[in-house]
Amino acid sequence: MSAYARMAGEILARIRESKPVVHSITNYVVMNSTANVLLAMGASPIMAHAPEEIEDLSLITSALVINIGTLSKPWIESMTLAGRLAIVAGKPVVLDPVGSGATKLRTDTARGIIKSSLPTVIRGNASEVLSLSPQGGTTRGVDSIHSMEDAVDAARSIASSLGTVIAVTGERDLVTDGNRSLIISGGSPLMGYVTGTGCAASVIVGAFLAAEKDAVTASAAALAFFKLAGERAAAEAKFPGTFWVKALDALYEISPEELASNARISEQ
Numbered sequence: 115m116s117a118y119a120r121m122a123g124e125i126l127a128r129i130r131e132s133k134p135v136v137h138s139i140t141n142y143v144v145m146n147s148t149a150n151v152l153l154a155m156g157a158s159p160i161m162a163h164a165p166e167e168i169e170d171l172s173l174i175t176s177a178l179v180i181n182i183g184t185l186s187k188p189w190i191e192s193m194t195l196a197g198r199l200a201i202v203a204g205k206p207v208v209l210d211p212v213g214s215g216a217t218k219l220r221t222d223t224a225r226g227i228i229k230s231s232l233p234t235v236i237r238g239n240a241s242e243v244l245s246l247s248p249q250g251g252t253t254r255g256v257d258s259i260h261s262m263e264d265a266v267d268a269a270r271s272i273a274s275s276l277g278t279v280i281a282v283t284g285e286r287d288l289v290t291d292g293n294r295s296l297i298i299s300g301g302s303p304l305m306g307y308v309t310g311t312g313c314a315a316s317v318i319v320g321a322f323l324a325a326e327k328d329a330v331t332a333s334a335a336a337l338a339f340f341k342l343a344g345e346r347a348a349a350e351a352k353f354p355g356t357f358w359v360k361a362l363d364a365l366y367e368i369s370p371e372e373l374a375s376n377a378r379i380s381e382q
Contacts, residue, residue, distance in 0.1 A: 116377075116380070118331065118334055118335070118338075118377070119378075121331050122334070122373050123372075123373045123374025124374070125326045125335050126335070129324070130370070134158065134321055136175065136177050136320045136321050137171050139163045139196055140180075140183065141313070142183075143183060144309065147310050147314065148310065148313050148316075151317055154363075155366070163192045168192055168195050172196065172199035172203045177206045178206070179207075180193045182211060182223050183210075183313065185220065193223075193227055194226065208233060208319050209227055209228065209231070209233035209235070209237070210237055210238060211242045211245070211246065212313070214245040228246070232276065235278065235279045235280075236280050237281040237283065237333070238282065238283070238312070240284055244264065244265050249268075261284060262284040266295075269282050269290050270292050275292075281337065283337065287337045295381070296381060298341060298378065300344070300378050301340075301344040304348050304354055308354050308357065315340050319333050321336070322335050322339075334379045335379070339377070342377065343364035346364040346367075
């Protein structure tokens with residue numbers, strides 16, 4: 115058992131004990147599914163975007179996840195406000211730059227939130243992360259057209275320049291702060307056939323950040339947990355619909371001890 119795997123189990127145990135409230139300003143597509151992910155793993159979700167309640171929520175929640183999947187001007191204003199208030203309140207922030215690189219609005223919004231809020235962790239696929247580099251990049255809709263390996267240098271550079279953590283998810287995941295880089299293995303190809311699995315990864319990272327201040331360790335542990343759930347689900351399901359139901363069950367069933375024994379986190 116590696117030190118990172120042991121830590122993953124310890125963080126999951128703290129989540130189950132403390133049941134952190136994770137505030138998600140997220141997209142219409144995944145509101146229900148990501149709320150269920152948080153509930154299944156032992157956290158508490160609140161999905162709210164009205165600007166009138168953002169300040170109150172910043173005081174009572176444990177972490178904030180901003181997901182730009184379905185944008186509108188009022189929601190962008192709420193995301194920006196929530197990010198600023200979370201930083202003031204000392205709460206960790208996760209940015210999921212869904213589809214950044216696909217349209218100017220998405221790329222500009224992601225860059226704007228990074229500038230105003232400086233998220234603790236930016237979790238995206240390889241194309242989304244590449245779009246945030248100075249050189250920019252494009253993608254096809256919300257799906258990545260690049261591999262994690264294509265984004266390693268950009269992820270490290272962005273993390274170093276911003277002083278944040280970048281988590282690139284895909285067949286294998288990369289977590290880096292520019293100095294430390296961890297690789298997370300596991301999961302299942304079926305995860306790519308269910309909408310919002312990347313969004314699910316982001317809220318899981320948010321819950322782990324609520325229980326662990328080291329953002330590199332928390333992010334790697336969260337992604338290892340999700341990949342283990344995917345592996346377990348795929349062992350019982352052949353098709354996407356059943357797979358997702360089994361994945362939710364696995365998020366509920368996996369114990370801290372099982373995660374510590376099976377998390378596949380290695381230093382790069």
